[in-house]
Amino acid sequence: MKVLVPVKRVVDYNVKVRVKSDQSGVDIANVKMSMNPFDEIGVEEATRLKEKGAATEVIAVSCGVAQCQETLRTAMAIGADRGILVQTDVELQPLAVAKLLKVIAEKEQPGLIILGKQAIDDDANQTGQMLAAMLGWSQATFASKVELGEGVARVTREVDGGLETIELKLPAIVTTDLRLNEPRYVTLPNIMKAKKKQLDTFSPEDLGVDVNPRLKTLKVSEPPSRSAGVKVPDVAALVDKLKNEAKVV
Amino acid sequence: MSVLVIAEHDNAQLKGATLNVVAAASKIGGEVHVLVAGANAAAVAEQASKIAGVSKVLLADSPAFADGLAENVAEQVLALAGGYSHILFAATASGKNVSPRVAARLDVAQISEITAVDSPDTFQRPIYAGNAIATVQSTDAVKVITVRTTGFDAAALGGSAGVETISAAPAAGLSTFIGREVAKSDRPELAGARVVVSGGRGMGSAENFKILDPLADKLGAALGASRAAVDAGYAPNDWQVGQTGKIVAPQLYVAVGISGAIQHLAGMKDSKVIVAVNKDTEAPIFGVADYGLVADLFTAVPEIVTAL
Numbered sequence: 001m002k003v004l005v006p007v008k009r010v011v012d013y014n015v016k017v018r019v020k021s022d023q024s025g026v027d028i029a030n031v032k033m034s035m036n037p038f039d040e041i042g043v044e045e046a047t048r049l050k051e052k053g054a055a056t057e058v059i060a061v062s063c064g065v066a067q068c069q070e071t072l073r074t075a076m077a078i079g080a081d082r083g084i085l086v087q088t089d090v091e092l093q094p095l096a097v098a099k100l101l102k103v104i105a106e107k108e109q110p111g112l113i114i115l116g117k118q119a120i121d122d123d124a125n126q127t128g129q130m131l132a133a134m135l136g137w138s139q140a141t142f143a144s145k146v147e148l149g150e151g152v153a154r155v156t157r158e159v160d161g162g163l164e165t166i167e168l169k170l171p172a173i174v175t176t177d178l179r180l181n182e183p184r185y186v187t188l189p190n191i192m193k194a195k196k197k198q199l200d201t202f203s204p205e206d207l208g209v210d211v212n213p214r215l216k217t218l219k220v221s222e223p224p225s226r227s228a229g230v231k232v233p234d235v236a237a238l239v240d241k242l243k244n245e246a247k248v249v
Numbered sequence: 250m251s252v253l254v255i256a257e258h259d260n261a262q263l264k265g266a267t268l269n270v271v272a273a274a275s276k277i278g279g280e281v282h283v284l285v286a287g288a289n290a291a292a293v294a295e296q297a298s299k300i301a302g303v304s305k306v307l308l309a310d311s312p313a314f315a316d317g318l319a320e321n322v323a324e325q326v327l328a329l330a331g332g333y334s335h336i337l338f339a340a341t342a343s344g345k346n347v348s349p350r351v352a353a354r355l356d357v358a359q360i361s362e363i364t365a366v367d368s369p370d371t372f373q374r375p376i377y378a379g380n381a382i383a384t385v386q387s388t389d390a391v392k393v394i395t396v397r398t399t400g401f402d403a404a405a406l407g408g409s410a411g412v413e414t415i416s417a418a419p420a421a422g423l424s425t426f427i428g429r430e431v432a433k434s435d436r437p438e439l440a441g442a443r444v445v446v447s448g449g450r451g452m453g454s455a456e457n458f459k460i461l462d463p464l465a466d467k468l469g470a471a472l473g474a475s476r477a478a479v480d481a482g483y484a485p486n487d488w489q490v491g492q493t494g495k496i497v498a499p500q501l502y503v504a505v506g507i508s509g510a511i512q513h514l515a516g517m518k519d520s521k522v523i524v525a526v527n528k529d530t531e532a533p534i535f536g537v538a539d540y541g542l543v544a545d546l547f548t549a550v551p552e553i554v555t556a557l
Contacts, residue, residue, distance in 0.1 A: 011377070013512070016380060016511060017377045017380050017381060019380075019381050026376075026377060026380075026381050038493075093358055094349070094358070094359070095352070095353065095356075095357070095358050095359070098353055117493070118493065120377075120378065120492065120493075121376065121377060122361075122376050123361065123362065123375065123376055123377070123378065123492065124359070124361045125345050125349075125361060126348075126349040126352070126359050126361060127349075128349075129319065129345075129346065129347075129348070129349035129350050129353070130349045130350070130352065130353035130359075131353075132319075132320075132350065133323065133349070133350035133351075133353040133354050134353050134354075136423075137423065138320055138421075138423035138424040139319055139320070139346075139350075139424075140424070141319070141342075141345070141346050142342060142346075144486065154427065157342075158342070158486050158487065159342040159343070159429075159487070160341055160342045160343070160438075160440065160487060160495075161431045161432065161438070161487055162429065162430050162431035162432050162485070162487055163429070163430045163431075163486075163487075164316075164426070164427075164428065164429040164430070165426075165427040165428050165429070166316075166318065166424050166425060166426055166427055167424065167425045167427055168423065168424045169422075169423055169424065172423075172424075177486075177493075178476070178479075178480065178486075178493065179479075179480075179486055213358075214357065214358035214387065214388055214389050215358045215360065215385045215386065215387055215388070216385065216386045216387075216388060217383050217384070217385050218371065218384045218385065218386055219383075219384045220376070220381050220382070220383050220384075221381070221382050221384070222381065222382070223375065223379055223380065223381065223382050226518055226523075226537045228535060228536045228537065228538065228541075229523075229538055229539035229540055229541065230539075230540060230541070231530075231535065231540075231541045231542070231543060232540050232541065232542050234542075234544075235542065235544070235549055235552040235553050235556055236556060238524065238540055238542050238553065238556075239553060239556040239557055241540050242501070242522070242524070242540070246501075246522045246539065246540075248444075248500050248501040248521070248522050249468060249501065249557060
């Protein structure tokens with residue numbers, strides 16, 4: 001069984017982004033870019049499935065600018081066998097990415113596609129579910145545990161109030177939550193090996209997909225800022241403030 | 250123009266999040282209908298009919314909806330989608346699970362986690378963990394939206410909409426519900442609590458986390474945790490407050506032993522009053538706290554309980 005793992009290149013999670021003064025977006029020139037952390041968990045999970053013998057091949061896919069190659073090389077250093085880049089300079093929204101991934105999935109026929117539950121840039125939390133719907137597949141979002149059986153996957157999900165377990169008919173879509181696994185550190189020998197792995201590049205036109213954005217961003221602004229309050233000297237002063245100033249207790 | 254709100258419920262009780270979504274729907278304008286897709290969920294439909302601003306409740310009752318499986322609920326929403334200009338879900342675990350399936354099948358973009366309605370086609374939504382607010386305009390005929398509940402005050406009760414039973418969409422047959430482990434608690438639900446007491450890595454252990462119990466009891470608070478505390482196994486995952494966990498905006502948020510990473514602040518900085526207890530005077534949490542107490546939490550927390 002092949003496993004497909006889509007990976008997104010995003011601003012590194014340690015970077016605090018700044019809104020551009022003309023409100024056209026956030027300034028991502030010269031900031032560190034990394035693989036979306038949830039996608040990294042997806043690559044790790046797929047790699048573990050291969051190491052256990054449950055998967056035969058792990059294929060990483062990325063959609064976006066030419067530099068997404070670096071993200072794919074990272075995925076291959078973790079353990080993906082090869083990479084596919086759908087290269088475009090157009091701003092890709094989740095609907096368009098799901099359409100591109102659908103075409104790739106139809107070509108590659110994976111038994112499982114593991115995506116991050118959300119990307120930490122647009123915080124959309126859509127692509128996996130959209131892809132599942134377009135393919136007519138089952139889905140388990142926010143996964144904290146994945147077990148494969150005969151033609152099925154049993155997935156534990158993080159939901160409001162606790163955990164739930166569902167069983168999916170394969171092929172299926174799984175989206176990762178933080179507790180699914182802890183991705184390994186990539187080693188230098190694996191980085192070197194990843195450079196020699198196969199990487200194929202397509203354009204959205206090659207795949208016959210219209211990727212034009214459906215949402216127009218009119219402006220991007222700073223959130224209302226919250227100023228620091230006061231430091232109180234002791235517990236008594238704190239409780240006094242809460243009772244008499246803030247009146248919340 | 251008419252808006253369909255997908256009710257959030259457990260087949261017995263309507264969840265409070267639905268009230269916030271109806272409030273967002275009322276800002277868009279037009280008639281507001283609520284869909285209750287559940288199993289033996291007539292009581293939920295009854296509760297939904299009392300929300301002010303709702304003109305009709307649609308009840309689709311089927312065993313297929315008992316556990317909220319995304320594939321089945323999405324089919325039900327799609328069966329109705331033709332009649333609406335807007336379809337709104339709460340941005341909760343279940344809403345986020347179903348909504349993109351609906352959008353994809355309608356071939357429209359989804360607008361995630363809106364916090365404000367500027368016009369029927371223009372909305373505000375936070376991006377980059379709330380470090381920027383994007384104003385986006387949809388060019389699609391149908392707007393499929395998830396609503397961040399903290400962005401809208403709950404709609405009032407007092408309505409008297411009619412309940413119409415509709416035929417249920419057939420089960421998709423793609424997935425099966427196996428089981429659920431839900432922590433039983435007498436405390437309020439984290440997402441809608443008036444007061445939240447959260448612990449961070451500074452708590453040191455799951456055992457130590459228990460010192461927050463008396464404080465939460467005294468304040469009638471829900472318990473929360475930072476990602477660091479959840480990752481370390483000090484607190485269950487559904488307590489996580491932050492960019493990728495729950496977004497809360499209580500009247501009072503008490504952060505104990507939490508340093509204040511960007512992704513945590515994203516989940517709580519819209520709280521009305523924030524209290525931080527931390528022994529590190531440089532902790533970023535003090536940058537957003539209304540009241541900061543630099544102290545060892547193990548002595549301060551019991552003292553606060555006594556003083557309240």
